[in-house]
Amino acid sequence: MPDWPRALGEAPAPGSFRATPEAFVVIESFGFSPQGDGEHLWFWIEKRGVDTRRAVSLLSRIMGVSEAAIGYSGLKDRHAVTRQWLSAPLRETPDPGQLEALASEGVKVLEVHRHPRKLKRGSHRLNRFVLEIGFAESDREAVEARWQALVETGAPNYFGAQRFGHGGANLPRARALLARGWRKRDDRGGLLLSTARSYLFNRTLAARVAAGLWNVALPGEVLNLDGSGSLFLATAEDDAALAARLGAFDVHPTAPLWGRGRLGSEGEAAAFERAQVADEAILIEGLERAGVELARRALRVRLIEPGWTPIDGGARLDFSLVRGAYATAVLRELITAPML
Incomplete structure (x- = not known):
């Protein structure tokens, strides 16, 4: 899999995470x-x-x-x-x-x-993370500075490496299946469909990050209202007002989770989105034939109630992310480690 571009620039200092299960705690929050x-x-x-x-x-x-x-x-x-x-x-x-x-x-x-009822998929609102990361003492100031930057700007909302299987092995499987025609019996849980959509999303997000456009609205952008599934097309409202809403994490730019249906974006945003996947017709057409409905996902994720606690050999981080966001997308901006 590609080493997707980072919002904070160059690859960070080497580090570690998940040294023990207790160093990676995840708690669902329902409301x-x-x-x-x-x-x-x-x-x-x-x-x-x-x-x-x-x-x-x-x-x-x-x-x-x-x-x-x-x-x-x-x-x-x-x-x-x-x-x-x-x-x-x-x-x-x-x-x-x-x-x-x-x-x-x-x-x-x-x-x-x-x-009275069975618990439904996707019922929780947030995931709370309490994580310990390791790094050299000489890198402490740099890692903490990167953390503070993420608190202020959020992180690119990449799908994590675990979405693609060990060594990214699920992606070639998805390509082969979609090329010959997806059948439920070959992918009962829809894992390979998710792999393909996640990869295409990450490609678009990576291009926005590389261009410095991942946390701003392009003309014709579809925006996501923070903490909800609500989507709306950015209008010609005052640029300063929209910039203020983006800066306050009230809204987020989005990119497609490809499938069948209307793209939603227009103008420059739509052209940018199509250009990033122009060479992936097999995946896109295969998803459409499989009947997957097009959806959209926020390009960035904010850290909710973030905390940084120094510990020997590293730091303890605690923060919440909206459902569907990956803690590893945050960690890869802080340290360089396998599976990030």
């Missing part, structure tokens, strides 16, 4: 709580060394319900300590033996509450 009654049990879990799909499989087996009946909001990987809700349609409260069986597999149940 609501289970109601306390209903047909579904919601489990607030803390897992170590277990991804979300494995946690769902464990809950299914131990509680005796189908995996399809279990709800979750976001997929979290196994190289971390993560806290998230899972739901299951259970009449009886789990007994201590069942909870102990889950804990022995790396899934600790912290709370159990009832709710």
Whole structure:
């Protein structure tokens, strides 16, 4: 995969992250709580060394319900300590033996509450990250300066390397599948469709970063209202007013997640977006034939309630990002490390 351009210029100092699962903590934030009654049990879990799909499989087996009946909001990987809700349609409260069986597999149940409905995908608003990064003491001032710059400007909203598989192996698989025609039986979870769309988005964002245009609005830009899925076309409103809204993180420029449908952008913005993927007809046409609907994603992500704490050999960072944004997109602006 390409080493996508960084907003802060040259590659940063070498460093490390995820030294232990406890050095990479992710907590889902919903903005609501289970109601306390209903047909579904919601489990607030803390897992170590277990991804979300494995946690769902464990809950299914131990509680005796189908995996399809279990709800979750976001997929979290196994190289971390993560806290998230899972739901299951259970009449009886789990007994201590069942909870102990889950804990022995790396899934600790912290709370159990009832709710009328199954937990739906994408229900959480934010992910809170508490991360430890390592770097040489001689680089401390430079790394902290980069952190402060990100707090002020946000970070390019790249899809993380994990989206593309080990060594980027999912991208050639996506190319081959879309070239011959996507079929659900060949990609049941839609992973390769997501890989293709993520790659095309990253290419467009990379070009905007390289041109210094990732956090400004081009003429004909489609803007995203911060913290929502709301999109609107930038009009000929006062340039100063739009610049103020961009500077306050009220709105963000966007780029397409390619698929079937209207691009939405116009003029200079639309021309720029088409130019960045002009040589990727196989991917774009394959996505359209697969029936994927075109969507848009913000080009930048703001750090919500950011904190920096010096520790021996590095720093502890805490911040929240909107659902779908990658903490690694923030870290790659601070340090150089594998998988960033």
